[in-house]
Amino acid sequence: MKVAIYIRVSTEEQAKEGFSLTTQREYLEEYAKREGHDLYRVYSDDGISGYSERRPALQELLHDAKLRRFDLVIVYKIDRFSRNLKDLLNLVDELSNSGVAFKSATEPFDTSTSAGKLMFQQLGSFAEFERNRLAERVMPGMVKGVQLGNWQGARYSPFGYNYNKAAKVLEVIPEQAPIVKMIFEMAIADKPVRYIREYLTKKGYRNRNGNYFTAKLIRDIIRNPIYTGKLVWNRCHYDKTQKTPKGYRYIKNDSSKVVISLGRHQPLVSDEIFERAQSALAKRRIEHRKRAGDYPLSAVMFCAKCNHKYHGISSIRNHRTNEKSRWYRCAGPQKSFIKCSNKAIKAEDIEPKVSVLLSTLLRSDRLKDSRWKPVTDALREDIQPIDEKERLRLENQLKKLQTKQSKLTDLYLENVLGEDVYHGKMASLRRDEEELKKRLALQEFREIERERSTDYLHRVEDFLAGYQPNKTSLNCYEQKQVLGLLFKNIKIARKDILSFEFFPPFNSLFLEQEKKEKCLKNQKKFAQIRPKYISAHLDVR
Numbered sequence: 001m002k003v004a005i006y007i008r009v010s011t012e013e014q015a016k017e018g019f020s021l022t023t024q025r026e027y028l029e030e031y032a033k034r035e036g037h038d039l040y041r042v043y044s045d046d047g048i049s050g051y052s053e054r055r056p057a058l059q060e061l062l063h064d065a066k067l068r069r070f071d072l073v074i075v076y077k078i079d080r081f082s083r084n085l086k087d088l089l090n091l092v093d094e095l096s097n098s099g100v101a102f103k104s105a106t107e108p109f110d111t112s113t114s115a116g117k118l119m120f121q122q123l124g125s126f127a128e129f130e131r132n133r134l135a136e137r138v139m140p141g142m143v144k145g146v147q148l149g150n151w152q153g154a155r156y157s158p159f160g161y162n163y164n165k166a167a168k169v170l171e172v173i174p175e176q177a178p179i180v181k182m183i184f185e186m187a188i189a190d191k192p193v194r195y196i197r198e199y200l201t202k203k204g205y206r207n208r209n210g211n212y213f214t215a216k217l218i219r220d221i222i223r224n225p226i227y228t229g230k231l232v233w234n235r236c237h238y239d240k241t242q243k244t245p246k247g248y249r250y251i252k253n254d255s256s257k258v259v260i261s262l263g264r265h266q267p268l269v270s271d272e273i274f275e276r277a278q279s280a281l282a283k284r285r286i287e288h289r290k291r292a293g294d295y296p297l298s299a300v301m302f303c304a305k306c307n308h309k310y311h312g313i314s315s316i317r318n319h320r321t322n323e324k325s326r327w328y329r330c331a332g333p334q335k336s337f338i339k340c341s342n343k344a345i346k347a348e349d350i351e352p353k354v355s356v357l358l359s360t361l362l363r364s365d366r367l368k369d370s371r372w373k374p375v376t377d378a379l380r381e382d383i384q385p386i387d388e389k390e391r392l393r394l395e396n397q398l399k400k401l402q403t404k405q406s407k408l409t410d411l412y413l414e415n416v417l418g419e420d421v422y423h424g425k426m427a428s429l430r431r432d433e434e435e436l437k438k439r440l441a442l443q444e445f446r447e448i449e450r451e452r453s454t455d456y457l458h459r460v461e462d463f464l465a466g467y468q469p470n471k472t473s474l475n476c477y478e479q480k481q482v483l484g485l486l487f488k489n490i491k492i493a494r495k496d497i498l499s500f501e502f503f504p505p506f507n508s509l510f511l512e513q514e515k516k517e518k519c520l521k522n523q524k525k526f527a528q529i530r531p532k533y534i535s536a537h538l539d540v541r
Helices: 020-033 058-066 085-097 114-147 176-187 193-203 215-224 269-291 332-336 347-362 370-380 388-413 421-451 452-467 476-486 507-541
Strands: 002-009 038-046 072-075 101-104 161-164 169-172 228-234 234-242 247-252 259-262 301-303 310-318 323-329 485-495 496-502
Touching: 002 020, 002 058, 020 038, 020 072, 038 058, 058 085, 085 101, 176 193, 176 215, 176 269, 193 215, 301 310, 323 347, 347 476, 347 496, 347 507, 388 421, 452 476, 476 485, 496 507
Parallel strands: 002 038, 002 072, 072 101, 301 485
Antiparallel strands: 161 169, 228 259, 234 247, 310 323, 485 496
């Protein structure tokens, strides 16, 4: 029988006697020889937690198992294979479906019998219990380490530093430190990140992997307080209940859980330079948001499916010329994580259509006439109050729903609920949550739509008082201002205008002007075909 040996150690267990890779390998090779098995290959994962399935050697083992390259997988203990009971059962089931058996050399059991399956599950439960206890022991130690100034970082140390594992301290890399200082100097000189990236690329500077600097890496360097000598730890965590295509969702922790201390490493910039860099970065971000971007329709365009606003985005069309394409995209999926099938629409496709509507209104003779004022005065008496009770009721329902989801997740993690029951109930709760978020967005949309306040009417009066009918072009800011005053909403569906509505009295003015122009168009058309019609009748006679 061909057998595969799987061995693993995590970072915490490498120093423990009896768990080293060499010990596991020698024991299992001797065990396979004693049992009369032929060894196919040894799969080894070094320094990777048993709670993760994303282990290179484990993935190779599963791939080879599907190809039936061996008949049996042997491990030293089942916690070498996985410390999570659910993952352990899934992995063994996956091997079983491929016709490959699984065995622990130090924990004899037979999964072909009911008693053996029970023993296997019990051993898996103890492995998960030990993993949870290990996490409970490790966390206080890591907090204490940060408080003592020891870096408890991730897979890679920050750019500019190298981690001395023996001393548990970050050491400055002489070749990289000047680059870090240069980035901060350019940031406080109000240079944009794009400019810094292009400058570093032209000068031939590379990151630790030998690649050119990216804008993200430069921003991460500027925002990282570690360069001032401080350690900031436990800012975020992975939520194991929210899966993403690449793993789990990365969520910020509450500020009370964040640990800040003075590190033992050498700082590269002063606190003053760091704060100035943060201010410069924030200033540019605010200025970037304030640019009417120039997306004038972002104030009035709404999604017809989920009721969220459309906002402006850009993408590089030509990397050589840095030419960009402008788009409008529904904010629903980004703002509330709801599923909206409305696709983004090119600015060059939608803006001309809105311009046609706006031009029709602006051609109205009554727009510059004072007769519209009595209509506006009548509207002052028709101001409708916003339904705050309905909004609060929906918000309370949403909070209760999210609390139910949290409790359901706790029950699932405590193995009180089965996986099928959990996913079924959670799917139902998430559908209800998505529906509530849509209704809240609709409430917000209606608040904007019912904007008939005195302030709004004053802005309309100011606009009409300074209205210049002979003005042929408006800048982006003026376009956005005019559109916000005239349009209640423009609803988008299937990359086109589904419906639109002006504020009173502009709605009636638009309809009058549209009707008038339609009549004139029909008259011209009739005037063109009338001579032919008369001539045809004369010829018949």
